[in-house]
Amino acid sequence: MGGEQQHWLALGCSLLRGLLIAVVALPIAHAVQRQWCRRGGIAWGLLLLPMLTPGLLIGYCYRDTAMAWIASPWRTEMLYDLLLLAQLVPVAVVLLQLSPRPAVSPAAAHCAELLRVHERSSRLKRLWWGRVWFHARGERDVIIAAIVFLLAFQEAEVASLLQARTWTEWIFTNQARGLPVLNTLEYASRAMLLQLPVIIPVAHWIARASRSGNLRSRSEFVTGSAASISRTGVGLWLLIAALLVTAIPTVQLIRGAGTGWSNLLDQPALGEELGDAALLATTVALLTTLLCRLLLRVSRLTSWGICVALLPGLLGALSLGITLAAIFQTDRLAFAYDTPVPLILGEVLFLLPRALLVFGLWGAGRESAVQHLAETLSVSPVPQQRARGQELSWVLRAQIWWWGGWLIFFWTYFELMLPSLLAQPGFNPVSLVLYNFLHYGRINALAAKLLCALLLPLGAMLVLTSLRRWRPHRWRLLREE
Amino acid sequence: MIRSFNVRLLLPLLVVAALLIAWRSVARRNDDALVVYCAHDLMFAQEILDDFERATGIQVAVVGDTEATKSLGLVQRIIREKRYPQCDVFWNNQLLGTMQLAEEGLLEPYMGPGFRRIPEQYKDRSGLWTGFAGRLRVWIVNRELMEPTEEAIAAVEQADNLAAMCIAQPIYGTTLSHCSILWERWGAEHFQEWYRSFQQRGGRIVPGNATVKNLVAEGVCQLGWTDTDDYFVGRDAGAPVELLPIRVDGKTICIPNSVAIVRGTQRKDAAQKLIDYLLSAEVELKLAQSEARQIPLGHVDEAQIPEEVRPLVEWAREGHDLRTYAAARMACLEWLLDQP
Numbered sequence: 091m092g093g094e095q096q097h098w099l100a101l102g103c104s105l106l107r108g109l110l111i112a113v114v115a116l117p118i119a120h121a122v123q124r125q126w127c128r129r130g131g132i133a134w135g136l137l138l139l140p141m142l143t144p145g146l147l148i149g150y151c152y153r154d155t156a157m158a159w160i161a162s163p164w165r166t167e168m169l170y171d172l173l174l175l176a177q178l179v180p181v182a183v184v185l186l187q188l189s190p191r192p193a194v195s196p197a198a199a200h201c202a203e204l205l206r207v208h209e210r211s212s213r214l215k216r217l218w219w220g221r222v223w224f225h226a227r228g229e230r231d232v233i234i235a236a237i238v239f240l241l242a243f244q245e246a247e248v249a250s251l252l253q254a255r256t257w258t259e260w261i262f263t264n265q266a267r268g269l270p271v272l273n274t275l276e277y278a279s280r281a282m283l284l285q286l287p288v289i290i291p292v293a294h295w296i297a298r299a300s301r302s303g304n305l306r307s308r309s310e311f312v313t314g315s316a317a318s319i320s321r322t323g324v325g326l327w328l329l330i331a332a333l334l335v336t337a338i339p340t341v342q343l344i345r346g347a348g349t350g351w352s353n354l355l356d357q358p359a360l361g362e363e364l365g366d367a368a369l370l371a372t373t374v375a376l377l378t379t380l381l382c383r384l385l386l387r388v389s390r391l392t393s394w395g396i397c398v399a400l401l402p403g404l405l406g407a408l409s410l411g412i413t414l415a416a417i418f419q420t421d422r423l424a425f426a427y428d429t430p431v432p433l434i435l436g437e438v439l440f441l442l443p444r445a446l447l448v449f450g451l452w453g454a455g456r457e458s459a460v461q462h463l464a465e466t467l468s469v470s471p472v473p474q475q476r477a478r479g480q481e482l483s484w485v486l487r488a489q490i491w492w493w494g495g496w497l498i499f500f501w502t503y504f505e506l507m508l509p510s511l512l513a514q515p516g517f518n519p520v521s522l523v524l525y526n527f528l529h530y531g532r533i534n535a536l537a538a539k540l541l542c543a544l545l546l547p548l549g550a551m552l553v554l555t556s557l558r559r560w561r562p563h564r565w566r567l568l569r570e571e
Numbered sequence: 572m573i574r575s576f577n578v579r580l581l582l583p584l585l586v587v588a589a590l591l592i593a594w595r596s597v598a599r600r601n602d603d604a605l606v607v608y609c610a611h612d613l614m615f616a617q618e619i620l621d622d623f624e625r626a627t628g629i630q631v632a633v634v635g636d637t638e639a640t641k642s643l644g645l646v647q648r649i650i651r652e653k654r655y656p657q658c659d660v661f662w663n664n665q666l667l668g669t670m671q672l673a674e675e676g677l678l679e680p681y682m683g684p685g686f687r688r689i690p691e692q693y694k695d696r697s698g699l700w701t702g703f704a705g706r707l708r709v710w711i712v713n714r715e716l717m718e719p720t721e722e723a724i725a726a727v728e729q730a731d732n733l734a735a736m737c738i739a740q741p742i743y744g745t746t747l748s749h750c751s752i753l754w755e756r757w758g759a760e761h762f763q764e765w766y767r768s769f770q771q772r773g774g775r776i777v778p779g780n781a782t783v784k785n786l787v788a789e790g791v792c793q794l795g796w797t798d799t800d801d802y803f804v805g806r807d808a809g810a811p812v813e814l815l816p817i818r819v820d821g822k823t824i825c826i827p828n829s830v831a832i833v834r835g836t837q838r839k840d841a842a843q844k845l846i847d848y849l850l851s852a853e854v855e856l857k858l859a860q861s862e863a864r865q866i867p868l869g870h871v872d873e874a875q876i877p878e879e880v881r882p883l884v885e886w887a888r889e890g891h892d893l894r895t896y897a898a899a900r901m902a903c904l905e906w907l908l909d910q911p
Contacts, residue, residue, distance in 0.1 A: 157782050158791045253778055265647070359617065369593050376586070415651055424655045428601075430594055510644060515657055516600040516632030526613045526635040535614060 097277055100260040103167075105284055107256075108243035111175050112235040118175075118327060119182035119234070125321045126183075126328065136328055140335035141180035142548070144504040146524055147540060148173055149251025151339035156252040163255070170254040174245060176331035178238050185234045188452045188490065198222070229295065230451070236292045237447045243285060244406055247506060251528075257281045261408055271416050278409030285404045286397075289443065293396040296386070296450030343537045359518070360539065364546050367519035370430075371503040371547070374437040375495045381442065382449045383491070396446065403443040410440055411511035433512040437502050445498050452490045461486050484558070492558075496551055503547055604632040605841045606657055608645045611636075611664040611828060615861050623848050629841045634658070646671060649833060653677055656835040659842045662828065662849065665745055666702060666893055667900065669829040673699040674897070679832040681843055685850025688869040692892040693827050702827030703850050704858040704865035705887055706798040708749050709814040711784055711805065716793040719813035727794060733774035735793040737783050740776055741766075742907050745798050745826045747900065749817070750907065752891055755899035756820050763906065770910075788812055798826070799883060800863035807862065816886045825890035827868055828858075 126133055152169060159165040202222040246258035253259070257277075265274055385399055402410055414436045418427040426432065464486055467479025506521045513519065520543045527536035609616045613635045620631045636645050646668035649658055653675075661678075663669045672678050673695060682698035693702035712719040716735075717727065727735055739746040754762045770776070775792060777783055783795040784802060788810030802814045816823045830849050832842045848854060855867035856875050864880045866887045876884060 154782070154785050154789065157777050157786055158789070271651075365593075366597070369590070369597070373590055373594070376590075412651075415648075419652065419654055427652075427655055428657055429598060511648070513634070514598070514601065515606040515634050516604060517597055518633075518635070522635060523613065 097257070097260055097264075097280075100255050101257045101281060101284065103255045104243050104257045104281070107171060107174070108239040111171065111178060111242040112239040115175060115179050115182045115238050116231055116235050118179050118324075119186055121324050122179065122183050122328065123186045125324045136332050137180050137183060139180075140176045140331045141178075141184070142500065143177070143336045143339065144540075144544070145245075145247035145251075146504065146506075146521070146528070147339045147343060147544075148177075148335055149248045150528060150536070150540075151342050152248075153251045156254075166252055166254060170248065170252050173248060173335060174242050176335045178241055179327075179331065181241065182234050182238050185237060185448065185451055186230075188493070189230050189234070233292050233295060233447065233451050236288045237444065237451070239288055240285065240444060240447070243281075246407060258406055258408065261406065265408060265412065271412050274409055274412055275405070278405045281406060282401065282404040289400055289404065290397055292447060292450075293394075293400060296446065297396050343540060345537070359523075360520075360542065363518050363520040363523050364543065366517055367503050367521060367543070368546065368550070370433065370437065370509070370519055371499045373434055374441065374502040375499040377434065377438050378441050378445045378498050379449075379491055379495045381438065382446050382494075385446060386449060400443040400446060402439040403441065407436075407440050407505065407507035408511070411436055411508045414439075415511055428514050430514060430517065433508060433514070433517075436508045436512050437505065440505075440508060441498055441501055444501070445494065448497065449490065449494050452494065492555075499551075500547060503543075601630075601632040604630040605659050605838050605845060606632050606634070607660045607662055607845070608634045608649065608658040608833075609636070609662045610645045610668070611662055612863065615858065615863060616662065619849070619854055619857060623845060626848070627841075627844055629844060631845070649677060650675065653835075656833050658833045659836040659838050660830065660845050661833055662830050664828050665748065665826050666700075666829050667744070667748055669700045669831055670894075670897055670900075672831065672833075677834050679834045679836065679839075681832050681846055683843055683847045683850075685847040688852070689850060690868060692890070692894070693868050695894070700829045700831040701846070701850055702829045703868055704855050705825040705827040705868055705890075706745070706800050706863075706865060707883055707886055707890075708745060708817045708824040708826065709797060709799055709802055710794055710817055711787045711797045711802050712794045712813045712815065713787050713790055713792070713811055714813050715811045716790055719815060721815065724794060724815065731772060733769060733772040736769075737775035737777050737786050737792045737795040738769075739780045739783055739796070740778055742904060743779075745780065746796065747904060747907075748826055748893060748896070749796065749824055751896045751900040751903045752819050752824060752893075754903040755896050759902065759906070762903070766907075766910070784810075784812070800865065803862065803864050803879075819891065821889075822891045823886045823889050825866065825868075825887040826893070828865070 122137065126137060152173070156166045156169060159169075199222060244258065245256065246262070248254070249256040249259045250262055261269075261274060261277055264277075269277075381399075385396060405413070414432050415427075417423060418432045461483070464479050464482035467475055468483050470476045470479060503519075504521050506525055509517075509519050509522050510525075513522065520539065524536060524540055524543065527539065607620065609620075613633070616635075617633065620633060623629070624631055634645065634648075645658075645661070646663075649656070649661060649672055652658065656677075661669065661672065669678075678699040680695075680698035685703075686694060686698055686701050689701055689703060693705070694700070710724055712724070717723050727733075741747055741750045750762070750766075753765070757765070775786070775795075777786065780797040780801045781804070783792075783797045784805045786792045787795050787797075788805040788808070796817065799814065802812060805812045830846050832839070832846065836842050850869070852867070852869060852871040855865075855869060856871050858865040859867050859871075859876055859880050864877065864883070866880060866883045867876065868887065873881075
């Protein structure tokens, strides 16, 4: 099979896989949200673990298994699909949980359903019912499915380590063989075109929603047909997902880490590597969040405007990185090549589509009367009112940006391809070093370093989130109320 | 109100200021540093470069290679950066990419004292690159599954089912060098026939030499082609593996590290000092004593060579001259790229 055919085959596989995972992940996510998310901290922890497990850890654990199955690629495909699904279901649950309540309430949707059943309706009425259903449930589900599709379609790290058939892996391999930049871009643009039919309607919805400024509250477990998956089924799925994606790789990691500490202690650069990764991730999280905020607040921004902002990120990290490297090697921009600018710009452009979809879905850009009232209350001269107003503002608005920012932080922190192409000499985020260790088989030292790399952002997130709540003065006022 | 306003304004300002200061310090890291692109295990390389920094006072900024960029990331990066080079010294863990850079006119000649102590077959005649500290291509054999002898290997090679044997993707790295030699010595037609037959008989082609080692160590395969450093990683982990040197027409295949100055460097003196340091007997011995057990190519104090490396030194002396296979490499690679 020639290179061109293999490229189309890889694209087709990625497309089918992305669609399949989006379709399968959604009902599972609904069931999980309905039956699991009320249970509190530990349940949420179990749910989120697979989402927060970095691709390197998963790929490193299952790489040899996939290689042992090299004669039967369908097994590797099944393993890869299962891992992706296990990682993306929690993403869908979080999106569901933080998304605004639909414009049409479940009660209204139910009434419409009754009308549809009782009246042998005309085509017009069926269309009307379709619109009601879409606004009651479909709109939100379509966007969440689109985000899940986007993440599955663009996945590169686990695919690269498991040698799964994906367009990202095909481009990596052929770029390493010396594919010229223009050809790389041509192939990547085909992948971009395949994502557009998914992205354009979503961008349109985001633009419309951000202009409408409707009063909407967070979702309150108002999802529809989730009863098809039982509570036991949900619990079983979560257990399998946590075992497969997090527990087994972590056990392997800790086993390796035991003997890797001595190697790690010989390397004084660890602090600098962790610092570089955190610096990059913080900067990108802040800039991307600000950019999303700006894009979602520009009242005249059309869906086409949002689409244009999303396009570079749809090229995938490798193609985007190579393009930026070429652009910053031109005479006019060469002065900035040896600076952090290309890397930061690349990360922001790469992560913008998913960040914008997440914030758009969560209604982060919408102004509501409730938010305005909470803001007003938060500057009240009465201390109790001020404290209450600040807490309300957090619940209504700030926490979306906070958790969204952390999501972007994690994506950047463990992203590999752009730093490997664009980082200036001497700037070594820890993900680069981890992959270097993997490349040269330094498994023990890798395990120890990966453990440190995981603990730093998780620890920082927990500490900073607790600090927000640690305001004795304000809590005393709230209690006194 | 005023207090709240101040805090709201002050906190973002503090964060932005902290980020700017941090990035400023990152940007100044390589103001005077010698930039080294290093396609070698950073765990060893960093130690050697740190020693160089201490000995000379020359600051070094290292850019490493990663799994996802398939070893060729740095070569491609030097090619992409040819108009505005960032790299001063390229330290490659093999020869292929370095020879490609030399062919494209991206390297600067240098023949210092280090160059002179390396045998002729491991350096470019005009000094564009110099090899040091090599690895041998070897058979890695799981001794619990088969006898680690040449006869037993030959029997597996002749079998109708080759599922017990694995090799790394031949379009990259040391396996490409290996295939180029086979292409030249056997003739293109014979090599192509062998490769097709290998695939038809179920021989496994996996992403890299480390994976070959893993598959043999875990008993998924009985034997495979790999490099000595990967073999030692498996042996040190307690895997039941043995090695035998691969010979083509009676000669072994020794693939050295290579080091070169990139054309356009602004720090030529420092680059030359680093190259002399890397080509010194001291560094070759350090690499021989490391976990990778790399083979010294120049003269070193033999008493300091580890016991298990000594036979490798002898085998390396019988190695093919890789410089003569440049044309075969191109032809072989072009053919391999068209294969499924």
